[in-house]
Amino acid sequence: AQSVTQLDSQVPVFEEAPVELRCNYSSSVSVYLFWYVQYPNQGLQLLLKYLSGSTLVKGINGFEAEFNKSQTSFHLRKPSVHISDTAEYFCAVSDPRDDKIIFGKGTRLHILP
């Protein structure tokens, strides 16, 4: 079985500052990794995904994530955040055999002016 741990429930950061949202996973099989974003009162939107290949994955809105197999981590980063990045961010894993997604509990990104 797979599981996902998001180490921070909330992350405050000043506008235009860099941010890193941490994610660790556990699995006995190879998995696919995802970051989803949920804006207030909206559904989930895919930011980026890692399936295989290059461990640095670039996504939408200037976000990127790095897959680290030895540390079983998939941290999300952005070099300069904007007020529009205020949202909840979910790290997730899926088993390629059925692509059922297991989500973390989420990290609320709070942008300070």
Next chain:
Amino acid sequence: DTGVSQDPRHKITKRGQNVTFRCDPISEHNRLYWYRQTLGQGPEFLTYFQNEAQLEKSRLLSDRFSAERPKGSFSTLEIQRTEQGDSAMYLCASSRTGLAVNYEQYFGPGTRLTVT
């Protein structure tokens, strides 16, 4: 591609009543998933279909919950004898398997259920 749609967007019901939600996936997607999201938590998997076949159900899906996907198109999720603990956002997602798969699930806006 009109995206995944869900109806209704909000439902308020009294404890003990039955409710039914509908999900319309992206038309060429053969897989359809239901998730439940409670406040402060990530979405939790409930069940999924490949075409009309229900392939897996989570232990979270009690006997009061039933899901169908007749003809492999839209899906319904019914909750019988609702309880206050059923209050949550119910999310639907769809994806495509096969040669053109991109391993991405597309989520609908969700149905927010409040049981009073």
